[in-house]
Amino acid sequence: MKHRVVVVGAGFAGLQAVKDLKGANCQITLIDQRNHHLFQPLLYQVATTLLATSEIAWPIRRVLRNRSDVTTLLATVSGVDVALREVVIDDDRRIPFDTLIVASGARHAYFGNDRWEIDAPGLKTLEDATTIRRRLLLAFERAELTEDEAEREAQLTFAVIGAGPTGVELVGIIAELAQRVLPDEFRRIDTRKARIMLIEAGPRILPAFPEKLSTYAAATLATRGVDVRTGLPVTSVSAKGITLGEQPIAARTVIWAAGVQASPAARWLGAPADRAGRVLAGPQLTVPGDDAIFVLGDTAHVESKGAPVPGIAPAAKQQGKHAARVIRARLAGRAEPPPFRYSHMGNLATIGRNAAVIDFNGFTLKGRLAWWIWGIAHIYFLIGTRSRLAVALSWLWSFVSGHNSARLITQKETLRKLD
Amino acid sequence: MKHRVVVVGAGFAGLQAVKDLKGANCQITLIDQRNHHLFQPLLYQVATTLLATSEIAWPIRRVLRNRSDVTTLLATVSGVDVALREVVIDDDRRIPFDTLIVASGARHAYFGNDRWEIDAPGLKTLEDATTIRRRLLLAFERAELTEDEAEREAQLTFAVIGAGPTGVELVGIIAELAQRVLPDEFRRIDTRKARIMLIEAGPRILPAFPEKLSTYAAATLATRGVDVRTGLPVTSVSAKGITLGEQPIAARTVIWAAGVQASPAARWLGAPADRAGRVLAGPQLTVPGDDAIFVLGDTAHVESKGAPVPGIAPAAKQQGKHAARVIRARLAGRAEPPPFRYSHMGNLATIGRNAAVIDFNGFTLKGRLAWWIWGIAHIYFLIGTRSRLAVALSWLWSFVSGHNSARLITQKETLRKLD
Incomplete structure (x- = not known):
């Protein structure tokens, strides 16, 4: 049986990981509670009448239509059974995994309000x-x-x-x-x-x-x-x-x-988290003590060169790339790549x-x-x-x-x- | 004081009437419960993923931005005070009129279900x-x-x-x-x-x-x-x-x-209606007995050459044009145009x-x-x-x-x- 990879979240990190696992001979299940990948950096333009919703969002299954190794499921994750190696979705259905990537993003944080x-x-x-x-x-x-x-x-x-x-x-x-x-x-x-x-x-x-x-x-x-x-x-x-x-x-x-608050991934995984709820990721972006579970993007607290990696799209993509690289190395029996290093391209903001x-x-x-x-x-x-x-x-x-x-x-x- | 025209509904009929009243030296208030005019003939393409919502709808005030004689109000009409010549909107506010055009459209009819x-x-x-x-x-x-x-x-x-x-x-x-x-x-x-x-x-x-x-x-x-x-x-x-x-x-x-069911215009106006709730319009598209109140489009039952006029966009536009022509003639003290005659351009439907x-x-x-x-x-x-x-x-x-x-x-x- 092929190696089963379950990816939770089709944001920048999750989608990048899926893309980079192309041809890795695994069976991928991508689960998201939305049917679309969203280009969040332009979301404020939808909120302010400049762009239409359909211009910055794409059906996930359309993006991955040529990837017969990927099954996309529109479902809400309610938990992860770490012991049994299963992701639990709506109605208590269970999706078994050998490797799990949790990239379920963040919501706003109101600091207790x-x-x-x-x-x-x-x-x-x-x-x-x-x-x-x-x-x-x-x-x-x-x-x-x-x-x-x-x-x-x-x-x-x-x-x-x-x-x-x-x-x-x-x-x-x-x-x-x-x-x-x-x-x-x-x-x-x-x-x-x-x-x-x-x-x-x-x-x-x-x-x-x-x-x-x-x-x-x-x-x-x-x-x-x-x-x-x-x-x-x-x-x-x-x-x-x-x-x-x-x-x-x-x-x-x-x-x-x-402010933002990470998704409940830390609770699902029973893993340690920082104050914003982000799971503390190890050097290979896995959960401490469980090499087969990756945490990426806004749902993870990742450090690189001694500093926390910011919650922006390029950082999430780099993490998705790294996770795929680690998984490919393991499947091929090669040595794992060196620990994740974030390469900061810069900060941009429009003022009008x-x-x-x-x-x-x-x-x-x-x-x-x-x-x-x-x-x-x-x-x-x-x-x-x-x-x-x-x-x-x-x-x-x-x-x-x-x-x-x-x-x-x-x-x-x-x-x-x-x- | 200028002649006050209140138009209820910015569909094909209402919007056409407003457009054709340009330069007629009246003060127009256009009331709609939506902020947009909708191109209904293509609505089915939005429902079936071919078009985005923003492609077939336009903010009413944007369409009429150069018409300083038109005030657009986003409000829901709850009734018409025919005796006092006032349209009643949310919170019991009243908009007085000299001429009223009711073109408030239709909803689906479930024939009692x-x-x-x-x-x-x-x-x-x-x-x-x-x-x-x-x-x-x-x-x-x-x-x-x-x-x-x-x-x-x-x-x-x-x-x-x-x-x-x-x-x-x-x-x-x-x-x-x-x-x-x-x-x-x-x-x-x-x-x-x-x-x-x-x-x-x-x-x-x-x-x-x-x-x-x-x-x-x-x-x-x-x-x-x-x-x-x-x-x-x-x-x-x-x-x-x-x-x-x-x-x-x-x-x-x-x-x-x-099937469709007309808006409650007949109830607002206390006017006779057909089985689908459409107000029976006279030859000048006014309510019988009240020359200053027009009923147009899907909310009206209009006859032309002895047959009922169909509920399609070109028919609604022609009615809007006719109402504006009648109002202009009256304001200018000219003879009214001959009764409304519907000119049928044809029926079209796509099959795919x-x-x-x-x-x-x-x-x-x-x-x-x-x-x-x-x-x-x-x-x-x-x-x-x-x-x-x-x-x-x-x-x-x-x-x-x-x-x-x-x-x-x-x-x-x-x-x-x-x-």
Whole structure:
């Protein structure tokens, strides 16, 4: 019987591992609770009406249609029976494995305030993105509809909590929506008066970037009408708004971009984890004491050259590659490759039209050129010609016409009542 | 003060009326419960993974951004106060009018079996389309996952009830999905064995077309693996399947394309209606006894040359045009135009790749040429260059590559429990 590899999660890490196991003569089962692989680095553009959902997500089985060695299952993992070497999915069905790769990702972390999630959704899935898009657009609609001045102001106040790349990118596009895309479509409100807040508890935005790029980003956002607030934590979130330190701010749209929490992989595996719930991975990315179980990507705490590896797509892909290399070596009876070493390519973030920051290991770039490089790099990393064409068309259209093409409000707002 | 026109519904009829009132020196309020105008003739392609939602829907306020005389409100109409000349929206707010146009469309009709809707959704809104798409794709996923042979067969049985153009177009693409798009992506099931049923209680499919086109369509569908059943009504629908006459058929995916029911406009207006709930419109498309209230499109029963006008997009547009013409004549103090006359351009329906039927008032066409004409006509009627490019790209891609680009399963299945 062929060696059975079960991969949980078809994100960047899991999908890369599956790809790199091509021809390794094993029987692979890939399990994900979604039917699509998602290009998360552009998810914020779906949330902010620039891209459509179908442009950054691909059916997993379509990506792997030529891989007869891979069976894809749409199922939710409820646990792992480490002793019996089985993954447990819906209805207590069991999928046996010889080697297991757990790359099940992360969700937002609310640092003990999980009830904030309803009013301050994070951005990890397509549903998250359409929820945020719906709230953004509904806020403008409700502002247009209301006769109450205070309510109008609250509807036109948008608060993004957390100023890493995602937070910065979100406010950048929201500002463009309010300043450039929407003004001539409303009759009773001036969308340019919308208040867009970027809130960071730490001392500066984009903390992972060199300080001069943080300063540039903050200044650029300020000239585009974003109210950047650093140094004060959000102390409460409700349907009405937030409290910043001691100050209550009425904001009907709040987005959470502040932290992530790993999937329950540590619990499934009974393995030690760090504070964010990430399983502590060994030098070959396996669980300590169990060489046949790999943990990759956002669900793993991986160290390289003495520092933790960041939770970004290139790092996840490198880990997927490494796991596949280790498995192939073992199956071929060769010596295992040397321990995983993370190669950092750099940090990128857009700030809005014609503005981005790039830090390539100390070589920094900002402004228009950085923005174009950012765009070309992201087009390149998309899967398939169809998506590249579609995203390029959407971006070009938005750039030339000043209109965003994905501005539908769909699904009802069922989670919360606003007033 | 300017003449106040309130338009309820931004479908084909309402939007056309607003467009044709350009420069008429009135103050227009357009109310819709959605933020988008929807190109319903292609909605079935969203339901069947060929097109993305954003390709056939446009934000209403974007379409009307240059019309400073139009205020668009995203709101739900709860009634009309005919005596006070006010439309009542959410929260009992009132929008006064001098002239009212009600073009609020229709929903599916289940002929007294409203509880069937949960298990046999119809196709009127984008949410309907994504619900049907989710169920279609989940059925294949569940068939791949299950170990139970009977369950697998039920998951791979798809029943479309009603064989007008929508029903025929739906089964045409579902058959293509099963036969051409999906087979190489599944490992445990053969999607080509899926059973796709088109069910019509009447004696033939496409009853509005000449009989020879019905015969051609039925024969074409049969060669593509569709099980066409005419002459027997569906007598029950549940989560498990349907009963056709006396025969129970296990089918986990059931789609309703059998009938429509007008919006509650007749109740709002206290006006007489036909059996489908459509307000009986007079020769100028106004409510009998109230010249200032127009009823248009699917929400109206309009007669022309002694026959009822069909519920299709060109008819709705012509009615919108006529209403605007009457209003302009009145405002200018001119004589009103002659009563509304419907000009029938023809009936079109696709049956799948390279096959369509067209009936231009007796001149009929079928097959490949009809299919191309159908496609070009629909591209032409889309709004805006962006949509035309996007839809053309999606169609071209699907035609050339054999893959459909909108195959995401999003949102949870919350309405019903399957087992």
